[in-house]
Amino acid sequence: MSIEQxxxxxxxxxxxxxxxxxxxxxxxLEVPSLHGWMARYTKEVDAVEQxxxxxxxxxxDCRQLVxxxxxxxxxxxxxxxEGGST
Numbered sequence: 695m696s697i698e699q700x701x702x703x704x705x706x707x708x709x710x711x712x713x714x715x716x717x718x719x720x721x722x723l724e725v726p727s728l729h730g731w732m733a734r735y736t737k738e739v740d741a742v743e744q745x746x747x748x749x750x751x752x753x754x755d756c757r758q759l760v761x762x763x764x765x766x767x768x769x770x771x772x773x774x775x776e777g778g779s780t
Contacts, residue, residue: 721739747766
């Protein structure tokens with residue numbers, strides 16, 4: 695798959711992105727739950743659209759960050775955020 699094809703696929707999947715200073719991009723997708731919580735998926739890529747970081751953030755119904763799950767490069771599991779109430 696070419697760089698342009700990867701970029702188009704990421705744009706379609708995530709819908710929101712911003713350019714990074716080194717030529718890469720940060721893609722973001724927010725997914726609301728049925729119970730008022732929200733998950734935000736963030737994918738950071740380099741200039742050739744190779745993933746350099748991918749993580750999930752969980753927000754409670756008050757939009758407080760309560761948990762982070764870094765999934766790539768290394769899956770670090772779910773980490774509770776200090777001060778976030780669940």
